[in-house]
Amino acid sequence: MGAEQIRRWESGALAHAVTDPFGQGPLPWLRGSENYFDDTGQVVPWYADPTLSGGGTRTADDVRRQIKGFTSTGAAAPGEAIDFHITVDPPQQFSVDVYRIGHYGGDGASKITTSPRLSGIVQPAPLTADRTVSCHHWWLSWRMQVPSYWSLGAYVAVLTTLDGHRSHIPFTIRDNHPADLLLVLPDVTWQAYNLYPEDGRTGASLYHAWDEEGRLLGEEDAAVTVSFDRPYAGAGLPLHVGHAYDFIRWAERYGYDLAYADTRDLHAGRVDPTRYRGLVFPGHDEYWSVPMRRAAERAREHGTSLVYLSANTMYWQVSLGPSASGVPDRLLTCRKRRGPGKPALWREIDRPEQQLLGIQYAGRVPEPHPLVVRNAEHWLWDATGAREGDEIEGLVAGEADRYFPRTTLPEHDNRILLAHSPYQDSEGVMRHQETSLYRAPSGALVFASGTFAWSPALDRPGHVDPRIQKATANLLDRICKRA
Secondary structure (H helix, E strand, O other): OOHHHHHHHOOOHHHHHOOOOOOOOOOOOOOOOOEEEOOOOOEEEOOOOOOOOOOOOEEOOOOOOOEEEEEOOOEEOOOOEEEEEEEEOOOOEEEEEEEEEOOHHHOOEEEEEEOOOEEOOOOOOOEEEOOEEEOOOOOOOEEEEOOOOOOOEEEEEEEEEOOOEEEEEEEEEOOOOOOOEEEEEOHHHHHHOOOOOOOOOOOOOOOOEEOOOOOEEOHHHOOOEEEOOOOOOOOOOOOOHHHHHHHHHHHHHOOOOEEEEEHHHHHHOOOOHHHOOEEEEOOOOOEEEHHHHHHHHHHHHHOOEEEEOOOOOOOEEEEEEOOOOOOOOOEEEOOOOOOOOOOOEHHHHOOOOHHHHOOEEEEEEEEEEEEEEOOOOOHHHOOOOOOOOOEEEEEEEEEEEEOOOOOOOOOOOEEEEEEEEEEEOOOOOEEEEEEEEEEOOOOOEEEEOOEOOOOHHHHOOOOOOHHHHHHHHHHHHHHOOOO
16 A cells, blocks of 8 residues: 555544534644653654654554544443553554643643553454454453542543654543533544544445555445444544544633533433433534434423534435444434435425424535624624624635424424524535524424534634624523523
C-alpha cells in the first residue's frame, strides 16, 4: 500500500471529511496548552504533526494500528468498572490519561486520572462477517474502577505508547440521579458512521465499505450491521463528537444542572427520562430504535421538554442486538432500503419524525448559508438583538430540516417557526430550512434547531454567535424554570 493511501486514511480523513462542515480536526475537545513529560524527562507538546520534526505525539492510524482501543460499555455509573480492550503494534508499554469534557477555564477538558504503565500487545485482527467488523475477541487490557466521587459527564481516554503514538476512546459516566437536564450523547449514530478499520480493505460503516482494490464503496455495498466492539476510525473520536462537546462546554460554563447518558441508555431503560425537566440531544442523532422513540414520547407526555440541537434527527429506524458472546446492545442493525421486510425510514413506516420533532429532514446543505430569523418578537429571541429577517451567517450548514405541510404535526397547544432560511442544494435548487418550537398538551416544550450548526455556535472558535447563545439560554432557562 502506497504512502499516499496511508496518509488519506491515517487520521480518519475519509470517515470524518464527508459530512462535517466544521473540520473537527484531530483534537476538537482539548484547547489547553498542556504539555507532558516523556520518558526522558523532556517536555513535549500535546500534539505534533507526524510529518514535522521536533518530537511530540503522533496520531495512530488504522493501517499500522500503533495503538487503538474501545471499551466494553459506552457508559458506566460511579462504582462500576470500565473494561478497555487495546491493541499496540509494535508491542510496548502505554498509558491511559482520562479527561472529562467541560469548560475548565476555556481549556475544554481536565485530566482526571492516569493509569499505571501498562503492557501492550498486538491483538488479533478484527473479525469480519457480511461486512460486520468486530473486535469482541480482543483480550482485556485494563479495567478501570470508576470512583464514587467522579462527576457525571462525557469523558475521553487518551492512549499513548512509549514511542509517542496516540489514540482516543470516548465514554460516559452516567447516573440516574435527579437533575434539571439530561444530556443524551448520540453513540448509536456515532457507531453508524464508524468506518473502522479505515485501512482500504476491511472497514465498514452503514455508509461505506471497500472493494478489493481499496476503493470506497457507497451505501448499497455498506454494512447492514455494525459492532460497538471496535475502535473508532482514525484518531478514535466519532464523527460529529465535537458538536456534543460544544454544548457541554457552554452549558457547564453557565452552570446548568446536567445529568448524562448515551442513547443506548435511553434504549435499554437505564435512565428514566421523566425525572428531568428536559432532555437535550446536542449533536447529530440520526439513528433511533423503537424503545428510544417511545422513551422520548413518554417523556414529552409526562411534561419533560425535548431539545434537539441538530438536524436529520430520528431519520432511520434501527435495532440493537447482543454480541456473539451475549452482551446486549453491542450490534446495531439498519437494513435501509435493501432486502425484504419493512422499510427503515421512520417516515416510510408511517411514523414520520415530524410527529415528534415538529419538523423533519429536508436535505444536505453543500455550503453554509445564513439562518434567517422569523417571529423575532417571540421570547426565544428576547435580548438576542435579533430582528425580523436578520441573517445569522453560516448557521444553516451540513444538513437541514423544515416543516412538511402534508405530514401530520404532533398534538400541540401552540406552535411557531422561528427561522425560515433559503439555501441552494447540491444541484442548485432553492430549498429552505426552518427552526421549530411547540408546546405539547402536557406543557412540555419541543425545540428543533433544524441545522447542524446550532451547537457549534455555542462554543466553537470561529463559529460562536452571541444571538444563538442567548436564544439557547432563553429556551433552557424556561425549561429549567429560571425565567
